[in-house]
Amino acid sequence: MLFYQSDSQLRLVSRHRDRLAQAFRFVLAEPLLVESLLDKAKFQDLAERMKLPVPAARRICPTGNDPEEIGLNFPIIVKPVQHAERDMVAWKLIASSHKALLVETPETLRVLWPHFVAANLDLLFQEAILGPENRIESYHVYLDQTGAIVAEFTGRKIRTLPVTCGLSTAVETTDAADVREIGRDIVQKLDLRGVAKLDFKRCLKGNLYLLEINPRFNLWHHLGAVAGVNLPGLVYADLTGLPRPVGRVARAGVRWVAPWADMRAAQESGIPITTWLWWLLHCEAKAGIAWDDPMPIVKKVLARIPRSRGALAQNEPYATS
CATH class of the missing domain: 3.30.1490 (Dna Ligase; domain 1)
Known part of the structure; x- marks a missing residue:
């Protein structure tokens, strides 16, 4: 079973899909579509041909x-x-x-x-779509080999590091009907297969602009599973012939955080550390932290104490990685 989580892994699996399929099971979009989505200029050309709502x-x-x-x-x-x-x-x-x-x-x-x-x-x-990073919203979906939408959920960024044009450090699920509707329309126009994340930015007038499409597994799927929609679990069930998990509606307002990086993002946003710590304690999904298995985080903290503050978030996973 192959689950590809980076652009380089996706490119490798896609370009060698026939050979890999002799030994592994996986689900992928069509080769030309994958290449177009991995290259931002090709994606721009594709989006303009398909009349998708992308910025100039x-x-x-x-x-x-x-x-x-x-x-x-x-x-x-x-x-x-x-x-x-x-x-x-x-x-x-x-x-x-x-x-x-x-x-x-x-x-x-x-x-x-x-x-x-x-x-x-x-x-x-x-051309930039004005507004802070928390106006970036996303549509997450798994389409099976027939092109049917098996499950989906929507989300938005809470904070990024750096504050502008940074990687996500805190995100949450939403129940945005317009994001869901436009996401469905786009994946069906593209005849997509497999998993995908579509990023949009909501302009100050409320219109949604498509920024990119990532047809791979990512750390948003941790949040989705906690919220009730386990996209990798559904892919696994389909590829192994198991029954699909029941209950495929995500709860809105469920949050994910990369703690070390988000602490810095919160500081850069002017959020008091006490306010942020209270928020962290109540965050439902935490990268690298499990209260029922605390030793990894204890060892991580002890190992990082001698390092500079700038190194704390160097290797921490982000939601869009």
Whole structure:
């Protein structure tokens, strides 16, 4: 049985699916669709052809191009087209731990441009949807081999680290009918199979814009299982011929947290530590913490005491990883 949790794992399984299928069971979207969803520029082209609600964007290699000619309205978001290891090493030299960079003005873009050229990356420049990160909402789904929706749930980000364009450190399930409706429409248009996470951002007027689609397993599935919808469990049941688990409706308001990273995110958001600790204690799903098996977290705390505060969250899992 194969459960792929990163872009690199997804790419490996998809590109070698015929050979792997001789020894493993797994469920995947079609090869061309997987390649399009893994490449942000290809995804933008696909979304525009399918008339999906994506922000305007352009793929640009900064080398040999002029920042004055991107043809987009500011502010904009800049992010690497692919998450290949080499690309991400170069990207982190520019953006540190930010998944993307928010560029407010053409003047700021001109300052950043030489760094983009030096990185020698293909980049996606996208018109920004204004609003904080907690306006990013998501649709999570498993579609079986016939294309039928087996189970689904919706969620939203609570906090990220860094606060802008960061990775999720705290998330929660929701009961957003419009997110569910548009998510269903998109996966059916794409004829998707397997699991997927669709990220949207709700603009200040309330409209939903599609940011990306990740057709793989991820840490949101921990939260979904705690809330009542175990998408990996349903996949496992289908692949092994077992009965599907009953009760496939997720409770809204169930929360997941990556404690070390979220402590820093809360501090950066101005939340008092006592307020955050009370919230943490009542959070239903915690990455790396189980009160009935406390020794791993005790050992983790003791091992990290000598490290700098900046290293505490270095290896902690995030909801979108």
